[in-house]
Amino acid sequence: MDPVILSEKPITSLYGTVLAVQANYYHVKLDTNELEDRCLLCTRRTRLKKIGQKVMVGDRVLVTEPDFQDGRGAISEVLQRKTELSRPPVANAEQILLVFALEEPSLDPWQLSRFLIKAESTALTLCLCLNKSDLISPQQQQAWQNRLNGWGYQSIFLSVTQDLGIEELLSRLQNKISILAGPSGVGKSSLINRLIPNIEQRVGSVSGKLLKGRHTTRHVELFDLPNSGLIADTPGFNQPDVDCTPDQLAYLFPEARQRLSQGNCQFNDCLHRLEPNCVVRGDWERYEHYLKFLEEAIVLQSNVSQLPDEETNLKLKVKSLGQSQYEPKLESKKYRRPSRKQNNQFLQERYENQNLRDLADTDEDW
Numbered sequence: 179m180d181p182v183i184l185s186e187k188p189i190t191s192l193y194g195t196v197l198a199v200q201a202n203y204y205h206v207k208l209d210t211n212e213l214e215d216r217c218l219l220c221t222r223r224t225r226l227k228k229i230g231q232k233v234m235v236g237d238r239v240l241v242t243e244p245d246f247q248d249g250r251g252a253i254s255e256v257l258q259r260k261t262e263l264s265r266p267p268v269a270n271a272e273q274i275l276l277v278f279a280l281e282e283p284s285l286d287p288w289q290l291s292r293f294l295i296k297a298e299s300t301a302l303t304l305c306l307c308l309n310k311s312d313l314i315s316p317q318q319q320q321a322w323q324n325r326l327n328g329w330g331y332q333s334i335f336l337s338v339t340q341d342l343g344i345e346e347l348l349s350r351l352q353n354k355i356s357i358l359a360g361p362s363g364v365g366k367s368s369l370i371n372r373l374i375p376n377i378e379q380r381v382g383s384v385s386g387k388l389l390k391g392r393h394t395t396r397h398v399e400l401f402d403l404p405n406s407g408l409i410a411d412t413p414g415f416n417q418p419d420v421d422c423t424p425d426q427l428a429y430l431f432p433e434a435r436q437r438l439s440q441g442n443c444q445f446n447d448c449l450h451r452l453e454p455n456c457v458v459r460g461d462w463e464r465y466e467h468y469l470k471f472l473e474e475a476i477v478l479q480s481n482v483s484q485l486p487d488e489e490t491n492l493k494l495k496v497k498s499l500g501q502s503q504y505e506p507k508l509e510s511k512k513y514r515r516p517s518r519k520q521n522n523q524f525l526q527e528r529y530e531n532q533n534l535r536d537l538a539d540t541d542e543d544w
């Protein structure tokens with residue numbers, strides 16, 4: 179194949195980012211700005227298959243023998259991943275874009291807390307957006323802002339319909355891979371449509387070659403933002419599981435982390451309930467959320483530990499109060515009770531076990 183000449187230099191290989199994967203094909207967006215059609219449909223080199231090197235959405239890859247006429251290429255190398263989520267399966271994501279609505283549906287602090295602790299458990303940066311600010315008064319907005327600051331979160335107030343806060347959000351999304359998450363009806367699709375001009379056409383153009391369209395398939399796909407960011411749109415969901423161990427839970431609350439950074443509880447295995455000389459228990463708004471989620475984490479752990487060995491590939495999924503069911507357990511490592519030392523390393527270790535499973539619909543593959 180003749181190399182393509184661009185800027186007088188023949189191109190034999192290029193770096194790019196995998197936007198979508200289906201079967202044995204990879205849709206790769208090339209780094210260069212000089213090419214009009216910057217996406218190539220690529221296969222994976224046999225050498226990579228032989229060494230078992232998988233290619234994920236979000237991977238940085240080297241594409242050899244680009245054929246711009248046919249829009250094809252071959253991936254010959256996968257660069258080291260900075261992060262790796264299993265559900266949704268995305269490499270190199272840096273940020274979770276968590277979207278809630280202030281009204282319609284009205285903001286439920288418990289549900290928000292649940293999403294927040296799930297997002298915290300991934301160790302990715304969190305960008306919290308509160309949409310439909312047009313439906314509340316400036317005073318109500320200020321009250322929410324103060325309340326969430328007390329939880330340890332700065333939030334961006336948006337109104338997709340009134341075009342408020344979009345520029346601020348775009349600057350937070352620049353040059354990063356972000357994962358969009360949030361409950362149903364909060365305006366995620368409206369936001370994506372606002373952020374990415376002509377998205378339906380783009381989805382259509384990708385679909386023809388590779389995919390069936392983002393709402394009908396179970397794949398994860400990265401969308402190109404106008405400012406060099408990429409965003410993965412996850413399907414809506416209801417209630418994420420609390421699937422950390424009881425010891426780890428406090429580290430998923432900024433308020434508790436702050437207290438633990440300033441002092442120590444008397445007991446190494448303090449769960450911050452009624453233990454004497456506990457530095458976490460106290461007068462902070464979400465302490466009651468902590469206690470409730472702790473109960474869930476304890477139920478989960480005790481149910482899993484009561485199972486005979488051959489059954490421990492199941493996990494208990496708490497549906498609602500008093501209701502539960504077992505499901506295949508995917509990451510047994512999570513259910514070992516960590517030592518105090520391990521516990522202290524927890525924040526760091528979150529990177530190794532990132533999991534956004536519950537940000538997806540329960541009937542999704544991932």
Ligand SMILES: Nc1nc2c(ncn2[C@@H]2O[C@H](COP(=O)(O)OP(=O)(O)OP(=O)(O)O)[C@@H](O)[C@H]2O)c(=O)[nH]1
Nearest residue numbers: 309310337338339361362363364365366367368414
């Ligand atoms: N008032 C107001 N309504 C909005 C705003 N953004 C979105 N909506 C409306 O909220 C409704 C839900 O918006 P969607 O974009 O479908 O929400 P979604 O989060 O994608 O919902 P799912 O597809 O169920 O996950 C629609 O009727 C939108 O028009 C906003 O900023 N203000």
Ligand SMILES: [Zn+2]
Nearest residue numbers: 443448450456
């Ligand atoms: Zn304590």
